[in-house]
Amino acid sequence: MIFNLSSQNTIANQFISELRDKDIQLDRGKFRKNMKRLGQLMAYEISKKLDFKEQLVQGPLAASNIPLLAQHPVLLTVLRAGLPYLDGFLDYFDRSDCGFIGAYREEGSDEILIHLDYVAVPVVNERIVILVDPMLATGKSIIRSVETLLKRGQPSHIFIAALVAAPEGIHYIKENLNVPFSIYTCAIDENLNDQFYIVPGLGDAGDLSFGLKM
Numbered sequence: 001m002i003f004n005l006s007s008q009n010t011i012a013n014q015f016i017s018e019l020r021d022k023d024i025q026l027d028r029g030k031f032r033k034n035m036k037r038l039g040q041l042m043a044y045e046i047s048k049k050l051d052f053k054e055q056l057v058q059g060p061l062a063a064s065n066i067p068l069l070a071q072h073p074v075l076l077t078v079l080r081a082g083l084p085y086l087d088g089f090l091d092y093f094d095r096s097d098c099g100f101i102g103a104y105r106e107e108g109s110d111e112i113l114i115h116l117d118y119v120a121v122p123v124v125n126e127r128i129v130i131l132v133d134p135m136l137a138t139g140k141s142i143i144r145s146v147e148t149l150l151k152r153g154q155p156s157h158i159f160i161a162a163l164v165a166a167p168e169g170i171h172y173i174k175e176n177l178n179v180p181f182s183i184y185t186c187a188i189d190e191n192l193n194d195q196f197y198i199v200p201g202l203g204d205a206g207d208l209s210f211g212l213k214m
Helices: 012-020 028-047 083-092 140-152 167-176 205-210
Strands: 002-004 052-058 063-069 074-079 098-106 113-120 128-132 157-165 181-188
Touching: 012 028, 012 181, 028 083, 028 128, 028 157, 028 181, 028 205, 074 083, 074 140, 083 128, 083 157, 083 205, 098 140, 128 140, 140 157, 140 167, 157 167, 167 181
Parallel strands: 002 181, 074 098, 074 128, 128 157, 157 181
Antiparallel strands: 052 063, 098 113
């Protein structure tokens, strides 16, 4: 399943437009806030696909049967760009376990090489996982992250939550991911350029959130 938030006319498009705007991007706080807002909206959309179970909640005057999450998902993000986006998910899934992966691409070659240099992931066996990664470009970092995740168990389903996705990355994941998954993105862009960056994209979400890498 592929869900594209920008295919609907909602306030989300305002936040996406501000993330893309090169002048508004100069305000790091605004950039992070819009990532967080979109994380909140995406968490809400994904919640519609999760399992719920009615529970009796005692109020001051009477009890109510309310459908509540049967299982809180595990939230996994890729450092450092995913942190503001993750904040939005945590606002909604505030009881979730979290995992973190430090991933980076090796620049200057004709082929994208992905390196992982930090992994802290909870046990995920038979649990719902939401993989929060702002940019779905080639899809290779997603696949490497999932390969690492599988060492901690077999998730029942993985929701890949991107801000912006490239068609090439979506295709790569479809061809190479062998666990039940869905892709949720705020926008599907045109393509990857010769340097494997998304066009029109946003730029480097990590740099725009926290400053240039040294």
